Amino acid sequence: MKSNILKYGIILAIAIIAPLVLTSDYHRYLLFLCCVFAILALSADIIFGGMGQNTFGHQAFFGIGAYASAKLALSLGMTPLLGFVAAFVVCSVVGAFIGYVCLRRLRGMYLAITTFGLGAILFLIARNWYQFTGGLTGIAGLPVPRLFGFEFHSEFSQYYLALALLLLTIYLIRRLWRSRVGRAVISLREDEPVAMSIGISPTFYYTLMFALGCGIAGVSGALYVHSLTVVNPMLFHFQYMLIILIAMFVGGMGTLAGPVLGAIVYVWVSEWLRFSEALRFMILGIILLIFIIFMPRGIYPSLVSLWGRLANWIRRPRLRGELP
């Protein structure tokens, strides 16, 4: 327990000190992006890693959350922090509907194709319904988040806002998996028929979790656009799904640290590859492929098991030679 607190303390300290060390606005913006994509990847990991199901339309909720918050801020003058809550609510409701309809019967590849098609539909609607979404140019002039008169204008302050939301997300998800609902979902993931036989309804719990994942994705979308101050339908584009997949697979699915680590890796690697737009995405695709084929567990679980083996090796160096 004590070592855990120390470990988390060190990580938290690094996260807090990071923008003080990296002083340029550009690097602070990258740190902010890490937080946004970490929240997004964590939200998808509820569905992929936690539920053991899949969705290839998760990027749509990034866009829906962004538009929900942006539209409320522009038409009703709602303050963006309340807009985040609104984004969560809107995305949860839409997610609950889609989740209920899809997860009632569909699993595996059928679920993948259904959600992929839904994502494509939502992207096309967002692109074509220009009266509402502003067409491909989008809508500019969104307010930045405000709290008690303080405006999160600089990259520096926006990073801390994003970090706070990321910590909140991690805390919520951690609590969630230790709760009654979380245990029910884990039992469904491990063996659906057995879990059903003791009275756990897969439709109900899966819908609940799906809605939660979508809601959190919406918050990350809202957070993202209120720092960019412009929102456009490209937020619905499939490329965000690939970012999610890279963050989850590179980091490690089904863990809390994995998607965060993966998001950090994604942001920095993609910035190193900034010199060419097409090659950048191509190389990211190659990285994803390599991880799927050679390291499907991801970096974080591999590191943990490597650390365990290393610790064993250090602790008992002579045993192997002496035992018969």
Add this chain to the structure above:
Amino acid sequence: MEWTIFGQQLWFGLERGAVYVLFAMGLTLCFGVMGIVNFAHGELVMLGAMGVYSLMTFAGLPFFPAVVLCILGVAVVGIILNRIAIQPLLLKEGQGAWSVLLSTLAISWILIHGGYAIWGPNTQILDFPFKQGLNLGGVSIKATGIALLVAAVIAVTALYFFLFKTKIGKIMRATSQNSIGAKLVGINVNMAYYYTMVVAAALAAIAGIFLMPVVVAYAGMGQGILVMGFAVVIVGGMGNVTGCVYVGLLMGLLEALFGQYVSPLYRSVFIYGIMILVLLIKPEGLFARR
């Protein structure tokens, strides 16, 4: 209602439908024989279209040699795809089909952006040899469309002959019915996967070549047609080649008519919507046996 417009849209729908049939047959074969969803299939279409464009424009080949070379080239890409991203994962224990879905998704991403790196983001126009057209009571029918229909009919007939009359086709059907049973009677299942990918890739290349005069060709064209292919495969029943032919034509017609009479912007949405409805109500497809 003007009947010439209706007839014109029927013809356009037939053209599109023929492309969808060619495309979706490969997809449904992949599903039937290997039990996988191939997300990179749309990019094979893109490679077919852009490959024939490059061979004709940059290498200066005439049309027919370029087409043959391109089909062979895309078939080789299919073999490589199978070797890199499909077979190693299918042979692994555990979630084989699920990892293949993700790896083909990654391959599709690589091919799209590789395509952007090579050909740039611009749309390309091919100098198609069949320029003549005829006017059938106000309905203009281009020779490219007739060539497409002829090619589609030849390809579908050849595929039927291949699947039901040759030994390799028998191997593929046996694998699709029961891969373990096929292994037990001494069929090399891995080779069946190779045959399937070659056939599927060649069909995708033909679809891509004849798609060029119908829609604009660019490096990202595979994504749109992929969902269309999914719609055809799902509605026709996954792994069902016959259902695929009917539904492909039907989807092409529905798309063209919806685009004319309801909304041209949302015609893809309409087709995807049909797919999702079928998935939710009858996931095994409308043409399921039994």
